[in-house]
Amino acid sequence: MQGTGMIVVQDLHKHFGGFRAVDGASLEIAQGSITGLIGPNGAGKTTLFNVIAGVLKPTSGRVFMAGEDITGLPPHDLFHKGLLRTFQIAHEFSSMSCRENLMMVPGDQAGETLWNTWFGRKRIADQERALRAKADEVLEFLTIEHLADHKAGQISGGQKKLLELGRTMMVDARIVFLDEVGAGVNRTLLNTIGDAILRLNKERGYTFVVIEHDMDFIGRLCDPVICMAEGKVLAQGTLPEIKANEQVIEAYLGTGLKNKDKIGA
Amino acid sequence: MNPVLKNTMLFAIVGAMILYTGFTQSWNTALVIVNMGLISAIMALGVNLQWGFAGLFNVGIMGFVALGGLAAVLIGAPPTPGAWSAGGWNILSAFVFALVMVVVVVSVRRRMAAGWPRKIVVLALLIVGFFIYRALFDPGVEAIESINPAATGNIGGLGIDRGLWVTLAWPVGGLFAAAAAWVIGKTALGLRSDYLAIATLGIAEIIIAVLKNEDWLARGVKNVVGLPRPTPNEIDLQNDPAFVERAAGFGVDAVTASTLYVKLMYAGLFTVVLVVLLVLAQRALHSPWGRMMRAIRDNEVAAEAMGKDVTARHLQIFVLGSAICGIAGAMMTTLDGQLTPGTYQPLRFTFLVWVMVIVGGSGNNFGAILGGFLIWFLWVQVEPMGLWLMELITSGMPDGSALKAHLIDSAAHMRLFTMGMVLLLVLRFSPRGLIPEK
Amino acid sequence: MSGDPYDARGNRDLSLGNAAGMGKAYPVKKGGTAHAAPPGPFLIGEAMTGGYGAGPDILHDCTIAVDRGEIAVIVGPNGAGKSTGMKAVFGMLNLRKGHVRLDGEDITALTPQARVTKGMGFVPQTSNIFTSMTVEENLEMGAFIRTDDIRPTMEQIYELFPILRDKRYQAAGELSGGQRQQVAVGRALMTKPKVLMLDEPTAGVSPIVMDELFDRIIEVARTGIPILMVEQNARQALEIADKGYVLVQGRNAYTGTGKELLADPDVRKSFLGG
Amino acid sequence: MDLLNAIIALLNFVIVPGMAYGAQLALGALGVTLIYGILRFSNFAHGDTMAFGAMVTVLFTWLFQNWGLSLGPLPTALLALPFGILACMGLLLLTDRMVYRFYREQKAKPVILVIVSLGVTFILNGIVRFIIGPDDQRFTDGERFIISARTFREMTGLREGLAIKTTQGITVLVAVICVILLFWFLNRTRTGKSMRAYSDNEDLALLSGINPERVVMITWLIVAGLATIAGVLYGLDKSFKPFTYFQLLLPIFASAIVGGLGNPLGAIAGGFVIAFSEVTVTYAWKKVLTYLMPENLEPSGLVQLLSTDYKLAVSFLILLIVLLFKPTGLFKGKSV
Amino acid sequence: DDTKSEVTLGVLFGFTGPIESLTGPMAAGAELAMAEATESGKFLDSATVTSIRADTGCIDNGLSTSNGERLIAEGINGLIGGDCSGVTGAILQNVAIPNGMVMISPSATSPGLTTVEDNDLFFRTAPSDAREGQVMAEILQERGVKSIALTYTNNDYGKGLADAIQSNFESIGGEVTIVAAHEDGKADYSAEMGALASAGGDILVVAGYLDQGGLGIINAALDTGAFDTFGLPGGMIGDSLPANVGSALNGSYGQIAGSGGEGIEKLKALSGDAFDATSPYTPESYDAAALFMLAMQAADSVDPADYGKHILDVANAPGEKIYPGDLAKAFDILREGGEIDYVGASAVELIGPGESAGTYRMIEVQDGENVTIGFK
Ligand SMILES: Nc1ncnc2c1ncn2[C@@H]1O[C@H](COP(=O)(O)OP(=O)(O)OP(=O)(O)O)[C@@H](O)[C@H]1O
Ligand SMILES: Nc1ncnc2c1ncn2[C@@H]1O[C@H](COP(=O)(O)OP(=O)(O)OP(=O)(O)O)[C@@H](O)[C@H]1O
Ligand SMILES: CC(C)C[C@H](N)C(=O)O
Ligand SMILES: [Mg+2]
Numbered sequence A: 001m002q003g004t005g006m007i008v009v010q011d012l013h014k015h016f017g018g019f020r021a022v023d024g025a026s027l028e029i030a031q032g033s034i035t036g037l038i039g040p041n042g043a044g045k046t047t048l049f050n051v052i053a054g055v056l057k058p059t060s061g062r063v064f065m066a067g068e069d070i071t072g073l074p075p076h077d078l079f080h081k082g083l084l085r086t087f088q089i090a091h092e093f094s095s096m097s098c099r100e101n102l103m104m105v106p107g108d109q110a111g112e113t114l115w116n117t118w119f120g121r122k123r124i125a126d127q128e129r130a131l132r133a134k135a136d137e138v139l140e141f142l143t144i145e146h147l148a149d150h151k152a153g154q155i156s157g158g159q160k161k162l163l164e165l166g167r168t169m170m171v172d173a174r175i176v177f178l179d180e181v182g183a184g185v186n187r188t189l190l191n192t193i194g195d196a197i198l199r200l201n202k203e204r205g206y207t208f209v210v211i212e213h214d215m216d217f218i219g220r221l222c223d224p225v226i227c228m229a230e231g232k233v234l235a236q237g238t239l240p241e242i243k244a245n246e247q248v249i250e251a252y253l254g255t256g257l258k259n260k261d262k263i264g265a
Numbered sequence B: 001m002n003p004v005l006k007n008t009m010l011f012a013i014v015g016a017m018i019l020y021t022g023f024t025q026s027w028n029t030a031l032v033i034v035n036m037g038l039i040s041a042i043m044a045l046g047v048n049l050q051w052g053f054a055g056l057f058n059v060g061i062m063g064f065v066a067l068g069g070l071a072a073v074l075i076g077a078p079p080t081p082g083a084w085s086a087g088g089w090n091i092l093s094a095f096v097f098a099l100v101m102v103v104v105v106v107s108v109r110r111r112m113a114a115g116w117p118r119k120i121v122v123l124a125l126l127i128v129g130f131f132i133y134r135a136l137f138d139p140g141v142e143a144i145e146s147i148n149p150a151a152t153g154n155i156g157g158l159g160i161d162r163g164l165w166v167t168l169a170w171p172v173g174g175l176f177a178a179a180a181a182w183v184i185g186k187t188a189l190g191l192r193s194d195y196l197a198i199a200t201l202g203i204a205e206i207i208i209a210v211l212k213n214e215d216w217l218a219r220g221v222k223n224v225v226g227l228p229r230p231t232p233n234e235i236d237l238q239n240d241p242a243f244v245e246r247a248a249g250f251g252v253d254a255v256t257a258s259t260l261y262v263k264l265m266y267a268g269l270f271t272v273v274l275v276v277l278l279v280l281a282q283r284a285l286h287s288p289w290g291r292m293m294r295a296i297r298d299n300e301v302a303a304e305a306m307g308k309d310v311t312a313r314h315l316q317i318f319v320l321g322s323a324i325c326g327i328a329g330a331m332m333t334t335l336d337g338q339l340t341p342g343t344y345q346p347l348r349f350t351f352l353v354w355v356m357v358i359v360g361g362s363g364n365n366f367g368a369i370l371g372g373f374l375i376w377f378l379w380v381q382v383e384p385m386g387l388w389l390m391e392l393i394t395s396g397m398p399d400g401s402a403l404k405a406h407l408i409d410s411a412a413h414m415r416l417f418t419m420g421m422v423l424l425l426v427l428r429f430s431p432r433g434l435i436p437e438k
Numbered sequence C: 001m002s003g004d005p006y007d008a009r010g011n012r013d014l015s016l017g018n019a020a021g022m023g024k025a026y027p028v029k030k031g032g033t034a035h036a037a038p039p040g041p042f043l044i045g046e047a048m049t050g051g052y053g054a055g056p057d058i059l060h061d062c063t064i065a066v067d068r069g070e071i072a073v074i075v076g077p078n079g080a081g082k083s084t085g086m087k088a089v090f091g092m093l094n095l096r097k098g099h100v101r102l103d104g105e106d107i108t109a110l111t112p113q114a115r116v117t118k119g120m121g122f123v124p125q126t127s128n129i130f131t132s133m134t135v136e137e138n139l140e141m142g143a144f145i146r147t148d149d150i151r152p153t154m155e156q157i158y159e160l161f162p163i164l165r166d167k168r169y170q171a172a173g174e175l176s177g178g179q180r181q182q183v184a185v186g187r188a189l190m191t192k193p194k195v196l197m198l199d200e201p202t203a204g205v206s207p208i209v210m211d212e213l214f215d216r217i218i219e220v221a222r223t224g225i226p227i228l229m230v231e232q233n234a235r236q237a238l239e240i241a242d243k244g245y246v247l248v249q250g251r252n253a254y255t256g257t258g259k260e261l262l263a264d265p266d267v268r269k270s271f272l273g274g
Numbered sequence D: 001m002d003l004l005n006a007i008i009a010l011l012n013f014v015i016v017p018g019m020a021y022g023a024q025l026a027l028g029a030l031g032v033t034l035i036y037g038i039l040r041f042s043n044f045a046h047g048d049t050m051a052f053g054a055m056v057t058v059l060f061t062w063l064f065q066n067w068g069l070s071l072g073p074l075p076t077a078l079l080a081l082p083f084g085i086l087a088c089m090g091l092l093l094l095t096d097r098m099v100y101r102f103y104r105e106q107k108a109k110p111v112i113l114v115i116v117s118l119g120v121t122f123i124l125n126g127i128v129r130f131i132i133g134p135d136d137q138r139f140t141d142g143e144r145f146i147i148s149a150r151t152f153r154e155m156t157g158l159r160e161g162l163a164i165k166t167t168q169g170i171t172v173l174v175a176v177i178c179v180i181l182l183f184w185f186l187n188r189t190r191t192g193k194s195m196r197a198y199s200d201n202e203d204l205a206l207l208s209g210i211n212p213e214r215v216v217m218i219t220w221l222i223v224a225g226l227a228t229i230a231g232v233l234y235g236l237d238k239s240f241k242p243f244t245y246f247q248l249l250l251p252i253f254a255s256a257i258v259g260g261l262g263n264p265l266g267a268i269a270g271g272f273v274i275a276f277s278e279v280t281v282t283y284a285w286k287k288v289l290t291y292l293m294p295e296n297l298e299p300s301g302l303v304q305l306l307s308t309d310y311k312l313a314v315s316f317l318i319l320l321i322v323l324l325f326k327p328t329g330l331f332k333g334k335s336v
Numbered sequence E: 001d002d003t004k005s006e007v008t009l010g011v012l013f014g015f016t017g018p019i020e021s022l023t024g025p026m027a028a029g030a031e032l033a034m035a036e037a038t039e040s041g042k043f044l045d046s047a048t049v050t051s052i053r054a055d056t057g058c059i060d061n062g063l064s065t066s067n068g069e070r071l072i073a074e075g076i077n078g079l080i081g082g083d084c085s086g087v088t089g090a091i092l093q094n095v096a097i098p099n100g101m102v103m104i105s106p107s108a109t110s111p112g113l114t115t116v117e118d119n120d121l122f123f124r125t126a127p128s129d130a131r132e133g134q135v136m137a138e139i140l141q142e143r144g145v146k147s148i149a150l151t152y153t154n155n156d157y158g159k160g161l162a163d164a165i166q167s168n169f170e171s172i173g174g175e176v177t178i179v180a181a182h183e184d185g186k187a188d189y190s191a192e193m194g195a196l197a198s199a200g201g202d203i204l205v206v207a208g209y210l211d212q213g214g215l216g217i218i219n220a221a222l223d224t225g226a227f228d229t230f231g232l233p234g235g236m237i238g239d240s241l242p243a244n245v246g247s248a249l250n251g252s253y254g255q256i257a258g259s260g261g262e263g264i265e266k267l268k269a270l271s272g273d274a275f276d277a278t279s280p281y282t283p284e285s286y287d288a289a290a291l292f293m294l295a296m297q298a299a300d301s302v303d304p305a306d307y308g309k310h311i312l313d314v315a316n317a318p319g320e321k322i323y324p325g326d327l328a329k330a331f332d333i334l335r336e337g338g339e340i341d342y343v344g345a346s347a348v349e350l351i352g353p354g355e356s357a358g359t360y361r362m363i364e365v366q367d368g369e370n371v372t373i374g375f376k
């Protein structure tokens, strides 16, 4: 057993050629927490996600999930272990309708076996009905129910991000990685999304890791917050702690005052 | 226009063209077109499965078709007396040895830690293995090939040549193709689009090279002729008084009746195969499985993140699609009654099938089938069209003028020209294919 | 083989069937000309109605305008048609009704590239960089129509986004999300445009860079260059805006100064997150 | 043991022909790779475009030969080449106008363009055969050899001869020049960069003021030049026969792909990989070994890894192996 | 349709594809015989003979069969074709036999076709390659050749011929250093050349086609200086080869089916400039068409079931020898019930199951021309 956290990352490295995108990051995500991950552009947050989620192979280091070594497992295996993620740049299935985008997610569908598609049609029909209802529910929650039959390639940038989030809501996950779900999403809707995350966390015990540059959003949801910079973990703590950290301010937050005094000048 | 109506009309048009051929040329011609059309449609179905639904760019169709043809030989051809005792067992043992060798190498690679020692051991095993393999294999080949090379010189088949049993070759052809596709898929499916394309193209060429040069297998370029057919023999029918009488009842002479009868029987068998495959494909595609495949086609990375084992699914559909091509290939060889490795050319067996899929409308099974019939019809019928065109152009010219002679002489080359024209016209008016994906 | 996570093209094997490189826009047909128009704001898309290809109308009688030295901000829910409106102004879709005027000329019939020559610069919301080209080449392409020396401008951009200097010879497709956004804005600035249009320039950039960016936008505006901007970071954006538009379902819902909109409780509640 | 003769034998039968063939493939692959890189589809019509350009050049060469024009030791065809290129440019611009532009405006998927280009292939096929017929045509003149086997033997007194044909020399030279020019053009010039930008993201190219139609036109013009040059040089070295140009397509595509699509350096590397894998793997080492080994150890067999029957198969096998280790080709090519 | 005033013969050759450059003259040769018969006015009831051409693609079974059916549908009375042995088998099995149509191929030379079950419907005016192998081996021996390198075009023709040459030559004590296949229409033959040169040999025997891979191989051999004398079987004999290769070919030798120059000379005179009568299989094509018409005349019927039996009769002795241009005379003789022995352009002598016996013309290239130096 490695640590007690839901996810434990030990001295992880990911190098692209000579460039060290993740450079010896170690962190632990507690079971049932909503952890915020912040850091300047290029800090290596997304790369860290990708390594954990199996999209990229680490150069070195290990990743554990609930004590099990998951380093290098392919994404589809991780999905079945309950690890879900969204993409910073939306990866919709562009020629499929939004509803289908959601309905394809659950992994235990009888209809995904060829044999059943030929000879087990009744069972599939039942399952499909349930899936469809579920998908419609999610779409409604995301306020895009009117897009159910639109091709996902032809919806707006923000709507794609919503769909991205919606996919993680189709199945029971144990841990969900959200990569900037908020970027480009309307702030009012973002609040609703925040509520949903809290609810999933409370009611179903999902663990969340959230990358976001919107401090309000982070502040509302996350404890603890981890700040990365140059591929390493820079600081960890509650948001107020982090906000007070000199290094974090310098690398990431800035004083936020600069443009204030220029307005109207 | 309502799409169902439009599609029905398209099919009706192609049907009408074939009927027209029947009325104006002959029903035999029409049926030949129908039969090859059915086979083409099946091939197109297989390719459509891979491309239209999974986005796999396979241009190795020719290879799978040829493997199907090989099955027809190995099932149907008469056994060569003495071939097995002369060298068959040698060859078989060579294959078994090769298989064992592969297993050994793989397990050695697993067991030993990476590094120089492993590389050396593996390399040594491979080299030694290769020589032992050749030592087993070569004498066998030589022995078999020297058995009456002008007429046989090959290992021969199982000699299954009774009636419908002959069609056993078809599923076996599918199996052959599937097995090859599995091996290819295991190695090459990680490649992207055009790189996968050239890889499959290359593998197809390799398969053909083997078929052409391994005479012990199916006589290589010397061809195997006189393969058994699932239908009665025309000559037998013509000599059968009962048949002649019945034909006379319909008012047709025995020769025509017998040729039509045989072709109709083929058409029937082929139609059964096509319909079964179509139903299976349709069911699969309008189900969560099909949805999953489309998701994978649209965005692999996301599908993978959503728990779909992209590699396994790709392999599955690659094997299935290739198997279908193999079945079609076996059917074609049975129809021809001979295996002619030299005829397997990419243009005819790979790119023409692609044209069928794209013109018909990729991603739609009915489109693929329509494309199969239409393009095959054109492939065969543009030649008279080209000639007709040339005659039309030259009709105003004085007889004996050099230009006229040149034009008429070039008429044969107008076949491909006309084909190209028609292709461009069709794609101009429905750029996404005649029956596009919804 | 692990996929490039930033590879928005996604599918590895459908590359041939993927329309990347063929573009998604349905630009105005070639051959149109500009002609004189009645005076009005420096740039205005007036009463625009239109949609993608032969699809349904997305914009309905929608008007967006910006004048010299102004910053105009468009906000609204996702899918309201903000990006579509921007594209329409830039000639990347065919308008069924309405006009676009720039500096006293009617440019409705001009192709996008002609509008660039007229001095318009645009940062689209998605696929806004050349992924296979280096950062520096991206910037050079921004200055494609310029014939003067582009080095000083490039220097300025590197000053503004120092990270880009470090990555200047790296393919832009290998950058992080926020870095890409910086490249995109840099590319537009390289044009030295007479009017700048930005579609969510701050999406995904870190707070410190966002501050820098807003700073720079104000600076640019103060040199007299009008700026038309879509933002979901609405509160910050409206604070510096001279003019704000709220779009809902392709229609103008509210229009006013930035301050007015910020103060409007309806707008706050429905679009700015309370 | 006779090292010199062994080397010369190897040079004469492997290195020189391999170089020339590799350069021929590379020149063809350059055109293919450029279309793939900029216009984003695999152009099947390239082989027949080469045939067309070469055909026009052949016709002009005949005309010039009739007039008695000549280039001395160089083939007259070089004089006719510009005319071939011009005609080919005309042809390609015309096909673009009549065929490809429509699909571009439709935003058709590249695979449609591939099939469309197959249609164009058929048509060009017909046109070329219609004009010049399906037969072999001779249009070579000038000095055939830079150095012929016999001269070499007489000069050096060695048993083995070394032959280098004028056309081989020209081909290698031209291929290298073309690659360098193209590489420089695409990576260093503004127009070249704008072409790459267009291929990367057409919408964004519009926003940068790049005129897509101009990019497309320039691409076709360059391709016309490359195709004609490739076609003519091939024809000079081997023979002009319409059918072989279609057959040439396969190794050309293999070269472009193994080198990495869209990359001019890849095209030349790929050309040589394909050419040399054809020539070397099936080479019978008997002759070379006979020179190298002491007399009593001379090989009795051919010392051939595989018979030449499998030369194509082998070159594809090598291609496969390369791709398995470098999935987008030697030079990290594009995958649309 | 037993009208004896309008006869149509199908000409089913590969007008497109790998041997497209051979088929033009071949078809013209066949049509020349038809024109001759029509013009003579003595054929059947002063019948006119017309041809219908159709394509086999040389390698496309499907296309060949379809086109065969189409020709049958057009009501042909006889089928000249196919050209390549592969498709010929397919047409025979799927079209000719079921429809009871007589078929004469001028060029399918594969030994495999000798034994094929044909219901006595299949004939060929070209000899089987098995015979040519024997002839060639003898010629080589007479010239004192000890060892040969052998390359063949990789199809049933080339392979069969190469097999025959190899086994015959070895059985009389010669050495074959290498047997290497080459594919037609390929871009480059350096690899084959490398292997052939390495193996060595007194001469290089090229069992290919003169305007296909064969030419490429010879050019490569001469360019690299690997061989300078070549053995040229029938597929390599034609005016275009010396013309294309030039003086370097002088001294090479070979053989092609054909007897006394007389037949071919007459055909050459007959054809004039219209087409190249010496192009491979063109004489055989003329003969195939002629045989059809002579047999029809002999049977006084255009029904394959009737005239099929007469093909061997008119082709072989006894009887008056008939050469190209003599068709009118032959028709007269046959009408009167006399006997003829058709010699034609290629010295037709049908043996066994109806294939040319194979008299061969020995050729040597001298001063850039094919010169006949004897017969065998
Ligand atoms: N494929 C790649 N090749 C080279 N460098 C890469 C590659 N992918 C990412 N990088 C580099 O790795 C660094 C970390 O990128 P990453 O996407 O993880 O940043 P991030 O923290 O998610 O930033 P952002 O907040 O902007 O999304 C960046 O500097 C980027 O340029
Ligand atoms: N390429 C397209 N083809 C067809 N319809 C599209 C396309 N892009 C967007 N749409 C539709 O147009 C509407 C408006 O999209 P637009 O991108 O303008 O929204 P937006 O206001 O920019 O939203 P966001 O804040 O999410 O970026 C959406 O409902 C979407 O369905
Ligand atoms: C037309 C010829 C070149 C055909 C060749 N003799 C063969 O049997 O295939
Ligand atoms: Mg990121």
Ligand SMILES: [Mg+2]
Pocket: A156, A157, A158, C082, C083, C084, C125, C199
């Ligand atoms: Mg938008």
